[in-house]
Amino acid sequence: MFALDTRLQEDTWLIGDFPLCRLLLSNDSNYPWFILVPRREGITELFQLDDHDQQLMWGETTALARVLKDVFGADKMNVATLGNVVSQLHMHVIVRYQADVAWPGPVWGKHPAQPYTQVDVCAVRDRLASAFDAGFTFSEG
Template sequence: MFALDTRLQEDTWLIGDFPLCRLLLSNDSNYPWFILVPRREGITELFQLDDADQQRMWAETTALARVLKESYGADKINVATLGNVVSQLHMHVIVRYRADVAWPGPVWGKHPAKPYAPAEVRAVRDRLASALDASFTISEG
Protein backbone atom coordinates (compact mmCIF):
# COMPACT_ATOMS: atom_id res chain seq x y z
CA MET A 1 0.00 0.00 0.00
CA PHE A 2 1.33 3.44 -0.97
CA ALA A 3 2.21 5.82 1.85
CA LEU A 4 3.78 9.23 1.35
CA ASP A 5 7.03 9.83 3.25
CA THR A 6 6.35 11.93 6.35
CA ARG A 7 8.88 14.59 5.36
CA LEU A 8 7.12 15.06 2.01
CA GLN A 9 3.79 15.27 3.85
CA GLU A 10 5.15 17.96 6.17
CA ASP A 11 6.95 20.06 3.52
CA THR A 12 4.41 20.07 0.68
CA TRP A 13 0.85 20.80 -0.37
CA LEU A 14 -1.18 18.16 -2.19
CA ILE A 15 -2.13 19.35 -5.67
CA GLY A 16 -3.58 16.19 -7.21
CA ASP A 17 -2.91 12.91 -8.96
CA PHE A 18 -1.79 11.71 -12.36
CA PRO A 19 -2.52 8.06 -13.19
CA LEU A 20 0.80 7.03 -11.56
CA CYS A 21 2.15 9.94 -9.57
CA ARG A 22 0.89 12.11 -6.77
CA LEU A 23 1.63 15.79 -7.49
CA LEU A 24 2.84 17.92 -4.60
CA LEU A 25 3.83 21.57 -4.32
CA SER A 26 6.89 22.28 -2.20
CA ASN A 27 5.94 24.76 0.51
CA ASP A 28 8.48 27.31 -0.71
CA SER A 29 7.03 30.12 -2.77
CA ASN A 30 10.50 31.35 -3.75
CA TYR A 31 10.05 28.99 -6.73
CA PRO A 32 7.13 27.12 -8.28
CA TRP A 33 8.58 23.78 -7.14
CA PHE A 34 6.63 20.60 -7.80
CA ILE A 35 7.26 17.01 -6.76
CA LEU A 36 5.95 13.87 -8.44
CA VAL A 37 5.80 10.71 -6.32
CA PRO A 38 4.84 7.41 -7.94
CA ARG A 39 2.14 5.72 -5.90
CA ARG A 40 4.08 2.47 -5.52
CA GLU A 41 5.19 0.95 -2.24
CA GLY A 42 8.88 0.59 -1.34
CA ILE A 43 10.36 2.30 -4.42
CA THR A 44 13.52 4.35 -3.87
CA GLU A 45 15.05 4.30 -7.36
CA LEU A 46 13.67 4.95 -10.84
CA PHE A 47 14.98 1.61 -12.11
CA GLN A 48 12.89 -0.23 -9.49
CA LEU A 49 9.71 0.72 -11.34
CA ASP A 50 8.63 -1.76 -13.99
CA ASP A 51 9.04 -0.68 -17.61
CA ALA A 52 5.45 0.55 -17.97
CA ASP A 53 5.68 2.64 -14.77
CA GLN A 54 9.05 4.09 -15.85
CA GLN A 55 7.51 5.20 -19.14
CA ARG A 56 4.44 6.56 -17.33
CA MET A 57 6.57 8.52 -14.85
CA TRP A 58 8.59 10.12 -17.66
CA ALA A 59 5.37 10.91 -19.56
CA GLU A 60 3.85 12.56 -16.48
CA THR A 61 7.07 14.45 -15.75
CA THR A 62 7.23 15.67 -19.35
CA ALA A 63 3.56 16.70 -19.40
CA LEU A 64 3.98 18.63 -16.15
CA ALA A 65 7.23 20.29 -17.27
CA ARG A 66 5.64 21.39 -20.56
CA VAL A 67 2.62 22.90 -18.80
CA LEU A 68 4.81 24.64 -16.22
CA LYS A 69 7.13 26.10 -18.87
CA GLU A 70 4.19 27.54 -20.78
CA SER A 71 1.88 28.60 -17.95
CA TYR A 72 4.62 30.11 -15.75
CA GLY A 73 6.76 31.53 -18.56
CA ALA A 74 9.82 29.79 -17.13
CA ASP A 75 13.32 30.57 -18.30
CA LYS A 76 14.30 26.98 -17.40
CA ILE A 77 12.67 23.89 -15.95
CA ASN A 78 14.87 21.85 -13.59
CA VAL A 79 14.03 18.13 -13.33
CA ALA A 80 15.82 15.86 -10.85
CA THR A 81 15.60 12.85 -8.60
CA LEU A 82 17.97 12.99 -5.66
CA GLY A 83 16.60 11.17 -2.63
CA ASN A 84 19.52 11.84 -0.32
CA VAL A 85 17.24 13.06 2.48
CA VAL A 86 13.92 11.45 1.47
CA SER A 87 14.61 8.01 0.03
CA GLN A 88 11.10 7.49 -1.40
CA LEU A 89 11.36 7.97 -5.16
CA HIS A 90 10.25 11.47 -6.11
CA MET A 91 10.90 13.73 -9.08
CA HIS A 92 11.48 17.45 -8.58
CA VAL A 93 10.13 19.69 -11.36
CA ILE A 94 11.11 23.28 -10.60
CA VAL A 95 10.27 26.45 -12.50
CA ARG A 96 13.32 28.69 -12.68
CA TYR A 97 13.74 32.32 -13.66
CA ARG A 98 16.93 34.23 -14.26
CA ALA A 99 15.66 36.65 -11.61
CA ASP A 100 14.89 34.07 -8.89
CA VAL A 101 16.78 34.29 -5.62
CA ALA A 102 19.04 31.29 -6.30
CA TRP A 103 19.73 31.71 -10.04
CA PRO A 104 21.85 30.24 -11.56
CA GLY A 105 22.63 27.91 -8.66
CA PRO A 106 20.53 25.09 -7.25
CA VAL A 107 17.49 25.88 -5.10
CA TRP A 108 18.39 23.42 -2.33
CA GLY A 109 19.47 25.06 0.92
CA LYS A 110 20.24 28.46 -0.61
CA HIS A 111 17.49 30.57 0.97
CA PRO A 112 14.96 30.09 3.74
CA ALA A 113 11.68 28.66 2.50
CA LYS A 114 8.90 31.19 2.07
CA PRO A 115 5.67 29.25 2.85
CA TYR A 116 2.58 29.58 0.68
CA ALA A 117 -0.67 30.98 2.00
CA PRO A 118 -3.67 28.68 1.44
CA ALA A 119 -5.11 31.10 -1.15
CA GLU A 120 -1.86 30.92 -3.13
CA VAL A 121 -2.05 27.12 -3.16
CA ARG A 122 -5.65 27.30 -4.44
CA ALA A 123 -4.44 29.58 -7.24
CA VAL A 124 -1.74 27.04 -8.18
CA ARG A 125 -4.34 24.24 -8.21
CA ASP A 126 -6.66 26.33 -10.40
CA ARG A 127 -3.84 27.15 -12.82
CA LEU A 128 -2.87 23.51 -13.22
CA ALA A 129 -6.46 22.22 -13.35
CA SER A 130 -7.10 24.37 -16.40
CA ALA A 131 -3.80 23.45 -18.10
CA LEU A 132 -3.40 19.69 -17.53
CA ASP A 133 -5.34 17.05 -19.44
CA ALA A 134 -8.22 14.97 -18.15
CA SER A 135 -5.93 12.22 -16.81
CA PHE A 136 -4.96 14.59 -13.97
CA THR A 137 -7.27 14.76 -10.95
CA ILE A 138 -7.01 17.94 -8.91
CA SER A 139 -7.19 17.70 -5.12
CA GLU A 140 -9.94 19.59 -3.37
CA GLY A 141 -7.88 19.84 -0.15
Protein backbone atom coordinates (compact mmCIF):
# COMPACT_ATOMS: atom_id res chain seq x y z
CA MET A 1 0.00 0.00 0.00
CA PHE A 2 1.30 3.46 -0.95
CA ALA A 3 2.29 5.76 1.90
CA LEU A 4 3.85 9.19 1.49
CA ASP A 5 7.23 9.68 3.17
CA THR A 6 6.87 11.55 6.47
CA ARG A 7 9.22 14.34 5.43
CA LEU A 8 7.23 14.95 2.24
CA GLN A 9 4.04 15.04 4.32
CA GLU A 10 5.54 17.62 6.66
CA ASP A 11 7.16 19.85 4.02
CA THR A 12 4.44 20.03 1.36
CA TRP A 13 0.82 20.82 0.62
CA LEU A 14 -1.31 18.21 -1.14
CA ILE A 15 -2.62 19.50 -4.47
CA GLY A 16 -4.11 16.33 -5.95
CA ASP A 17 -3.51 13.26 -8.06
CA PHE A 18 -2.63 12.39 -11.63
CA PRO A 19 -3.36 8.81 -12.69
CA LEU A 20 0.03 7.67 -11.30
CA CYS A 21 1.52 10.47 -9.24
CA ARG A 22 0.46 12.46 -6.23
CA LEU A 23 1.10 16.18 -6.79
CA LEU A 24 2.50 18.17 -3.90
CA LEU A 25 3.46 21.82 -3.49
CA SER A 26 6.69 22.40 -1.58
CA ASN A 27 6.02 24.68 1.38
CA ASP A 28 8.45 27.30 0.08
CA SER A 29 6.85 30.26 -1.67
CA ASN A 30 10.24 31.49 -2.90
CA TYR A 31 9.51 29.34 -5.97
CA PRO A 32 6.49 27.57 -7.44
CA TRP A 33 8.02 24.20 -6.51
CA PHE A 34 6.03 21.06 -7.16
CA ILE A 35 6.78 17.41 -6.39
CA LEU A 36 5.38 14.33 -8.11
CA VAL A 37 5.37 11.06 -6.18
CA PRO A 38 4.28 7.85 -7.91
CA ARG A 39 1.71 6.05 -5.79
CA ARG A 40 3.63 2.79 -5.72
CA GLU A 41 4.95 1.08 -2.60
CA GLY A 42 8.67 0.71 -1.96
CA ILE A 43 9.96 2.57 -5.03
CA THR A 44 13.16 4.57 -4.56
CA GLU A 45 14.49 4.73 -8.14
CA LEU A 46 12.87 5.53 -11.48
CA PHE A 47 14.10 2.26 -13.01
CA GLN A 48 12.18 0.29 -10.35
CA LEU A 49 8.90 1.33 -11.93
CA ASP A 50 7.67 -1.03 -14.63
CA ASP A 51 7.87 0.23 -18.23
CA HIS A 52 4.26 1.44 -18.26
CA ASP A 53 4.66 3.40 -15.01
CA GLN A 54 7.97 4.89 -16.19
CA GLN A 55 6.28 6.23 -19.31
CA LEU A 56 3.31 7.45 -17.29
CA MET A 57 5.58 9.27 -14.83
CA TRP A 58 7.53 10.96 -17.63
CA GLY A 59 4.25 11.92 -19.30
CA GLU A 60 2.87 13.41 -16.10
CA THR A 61 6.16 15.21 -15.43
CA THR A 62 6.25 16.67 -18.94
CA ALA A 63 2.59 17.70 -18.82
CA LEU A 64 3.08 19.33 -15.43
CA ALA A 65 6.22 21.21 -16.52
CA ARG A 66 4.43 22.48 -19.65
CA VAL A 67 1.44 23.71 -17.62
CA LEU A 68 3.62 25.33 -14.96
CA LYS A 69 5.76 27.12 -17.55
CA ASP A 70 2.63 28.61 -19.11
CA VAL A 71 0.64 29.32 -15.94
CA PHE A 72 3.54 30.84 -14.00
CA GLY A 73 5.45 32.38 -16.93
CA ALA A 74 8.70 30.60 -16.08
CA ASP A 75 12.04 31.65 -17.49
CA LYS A 76 13.29 28.08 -16.95
CA MET A 77 11.91 24.81 -15.62
CA ASN A 78 14.05 22.66 -13.32
CA VAL A 79 13.09 18.97 -13.32
CA ALA A 80 15.01 16.43 -11.24
CA THR A 81 14.95 13.33 -9.08
CA LEU A 82 17.52 13.35 -6.31
CA GLY A 83 16.31 11.49 -3.25
CA ASN A 84 19.40 11.88 -1.12
CA VAL A 85 17.37 12.93 1.93
CA VAL A 86 13.99 11.39 1.06
CA SER A 87 14.57 8.03 -0.57
CA GLN A 88 10.99 7.59 -1.82
CA LEU A 89 10.99 8.26 -5.55
CA HIS A 90 9.84 11.81 -6.24
CA MET A 91 10.29 14.26 -9.09
CA HIS A 92 10.90 17.96 -8.44
CA VAL A 93 9.35 20.30 -11.00
CA ILE A 94 10.39 23.85 -10.13
CA VAL A 95 9.47 27.11 -11.83
CA ARG A 96 12.51 29.36 -12.03
CA TYR A 97 12.82 33.05 -12.80
CA GLN A 98 15.96 35.02 -13.51
CA ALA A 99 14.84 37.29 -10.66
CA ASP A 100 14.28 34.53 -8.06
CA VAL A 101 16.37 34.57 -4.88
CA ALA A 102 18.62 31.66 -5.89
CA TRP A 103 19.06 32.32 -9.63
CA PRO A 104 21.07 30.92 -11.35
CA GLY A 105 22.08 28.50 -8.59
CA PRO A 106 20.14 25.57 -7.17
CA VAL A 107 17.16 26.18 -4.89
CA TRP A 108 18.20 23.69 -2.21
CA GLY A 109 19.49 25.17 1.03
CA LYS A 110 20.29 28.60 -0.37
CA HIS A 111 17.57 30.66 1.32
CA PRO A 112 15.19 30.06 4.21
CA ALA A 113 11.87 28.66 3.08
CA GLN A 114 9.00 31.13 3.02
CA PRO A 115 5.96 29.04 4.02
CA TYR A 116 2.66 29.34 2.19
CA THR A 117 -0.56 30.26 3.94
CA GLN A 118 -3.74 28.27 3.27
CA VAL A 119 -4.97 31.25 1.23
CA ASP A 120 -1.79 31.18 -0.90
CA VAL A 121 -2.19 27.45 -1.55
CA CYS A 122 -5.80 27.97 -2.62
CA ALA A 123 -4.60 30.68 -5.02
CA VAL A 124 -2.06 28.25 -6.52
CA ARG A 125 -4.80 25.62 -6.93
CA ASP A 126 -7.03 28.21 -8.60
CA ARG A 127 -4.27 29.11 -11.05
CA LEU A 128 -3.88 25.44 -11.98
CA ALA A 129 -7.58 24.55 -12.06
CA SER A 130 -8.29 25.46 -15.67
CA ALA A 131 -4.92 24.22 -16.96
CA PHE A 132 -5.18 20.55 -15.96
CA ASP A 133 -7.23 18.07 -17.95
CA ALA A 134 -9.81 15.60 -16.69
CA GLY A 135 -7.06 13.11 -15.73
CA PHE A 136 -6.16 15.22 -12.69
CA THR A 137 -8.11 15.17 -9.43
CA PHE A 138 -7.68 18.08 -7.02
CA SER A 139 -7.61 17.28 -3.31
CA GLU A 140 -10.23 18.68 -0.97
CA GLY A 141 -9.28 21.90 0.80
